[in-house]
Amino acid sequence: MTDAVPDQIYFEDIDVGDSIPELEKSPTSQQLVQWAAGSGDFYQIHYDTSYAQDTGLEDIIVHGALKHAFLGELLWRFAGPEGQVKRVQCSYRGMDPAAQGRESAQEKKFTLRGTVTRKYTEGERNFVELSVEGVRADGSVSTPGTGTVVLPSRG
Amino acid sequence: MADQQFESVITDEMRAMIGVKGEETVSELTTTSVRMFARSVGYVDPAFYDEAVARDRGFRSLPAPPGYLGTPIYNPADSDPTFGGRRGSGGFRSPYPLVLNGGTDIEYTGEQICAGDTLTSATALASLNERWSGALGVPMLIQVSETTYTNQNGAVVAISRGTGISYPRPGD
Numbered sequence: 001m002t003d004a005v006p007d008q009i010y011f012e013d014i015d016v017g018d019s020i021p022e023l024e025k026s027p028t029s030q031q032l033v034q035w036a037a038g039s040g041d042f043y044q045i046h047y048d049t050s051y052a053q054d055t056g057l058e059d060i061i062v063h064g065a066l067k068h069a070f071l072g073e074l075l076w077r078f079a080g081p082e083g084q085v086k087r088v089q090c091s092y093r094g095m096d097p098a099a100q101g102r103e104s105a106q107e108k109k110f111t112l113r114g115t116v117t118r119k120y121t122e123g124e125r126n127f128v129e130l131s132v133e134g135v136r137a138d139g140s141v142s143t144p145g146t147g148t149v150v151l152p153s154r155g
Numbered sequence: 156m157a158d159q160q161f162e163s164v165i166t167d168e169m170r171a172m173i174g175v176k177g178e179e180t181v182s183e184l185t186t187t188s189v190r191m192f193a194r195s196v197g198y199v200d201p202a203f204y205d206e207a208v209a210r211d212r213g214f215r216s217l218p219a220p221p222g223y224l225g226t227p228i229y230n231p232a233d234s235d236p237t238f239g240g241r242r243g244s245g246g247f248r249s250p251y252p253l254v255l256n257g258g259t260d261i262e263y264t265g266e267q268i269c270a271g272d273t274l275t276s277a278t279a280l281a282s283l284n285e286r287w288s289g290a291l292g293v294p295m296l297i298q299v300s301e302t303t304y305t306n307q308n309g310a311v312v313a314i315s316r317g318t319g320i321s322y323p324r325p326g327d
Binding site: 002004005025031034035037038039040041042043044064065066068069070072073075076077081084085086087088089090091092145150 | 188191192193194195196197198199200201202212220221222223226227229236237238239240255256257258259260261262263265318
């Protein structure tokens with residue numbers, strides 16, 4: 001279980017090239033149904049196998065916007081309770097299936113990672129830019145992107 | 156490898172839609188909708204669930220998790236039954252039948268977005284481009300739409316850019 005609220009990290013503690021703590025997800029069909037309700041997107045390719053297959057997909061797939069939200073959570077946790085998420089951007093380069101039935105959720109593990117690419121100060125705000133990605137269980141990247149957070153200063 | 160030659164489907168009428176804002180959509184954030192969104196992503200941070208914790212952290216109420224810009228007010232008279240938004244909003248329709256979500260980019264201005272807020276949004280087509288998909292063997296139309304979200308006090312809180320990729324059924 002991850003900490004509910006990670007310890008605060010400060011602008012001075014970050015360097016370009018640093019990796020940030022990873023976030024691991026294992027999207028299940030239950031999570032996709034919860035997301036449908038939470039986001040309002042009830043497109044059937046995300047919870048109805050027959051419907052998904054009729055459109056040419058192999059099976060139900062994880063919503064693109066849910067993968068974007070996973071990257072948002074990665075950045076929210078990195079920014080900490082005193083930081084802010086300023087921007088979350090990603091491309092959907094491939095489909096990601098969800099675990100169903102007795103299938104192990106671990107088989108559909110989806111890991112969110114980030115690396116610091118730039119840090120700068122504008123006015124009194126400290127910005128950190130990152131390269132982020134959503135990675136499948138086989139190590140391939142389906143969801144590359146970028147993010148920006150505002151971090152507090154120790155000063 | 157050189158791009159395959161193909162006939163453009165972008166018309167002058169389509170180009171004329173670039174930058175023209177569509178109808179406004181009104182979206183609400185409530186404590187229940189914020190909790191439901193946060194739960195569906197898998198957040199364990201109590202700030203999204205417990206108003207006292209949220210206030211201690213400096214928020215007016217439960218904060219919106221990144222990616223949540225409210226739920227369009229649903230009315231069966233004019234809402235899309237599958238996607239919830241206003242039917243036909245956005246204005247632009249691709250001539251191609253198949254659509255993929257190409258990407259999402261949300262930039263926040265720094266204004267808090269919390270339960271109790273009402274956001275008004277309007278979407279405009281930002282760009283249209285075409286390229287050949289070697290993988291699918293078909294041309295693809297890439298449209299970027301930009302949506303601006305304004306809160307109940309008139310402050311812009313976020314700008315989102317969505318990329319849609321449409322293409323003909325391979326073999327057609």
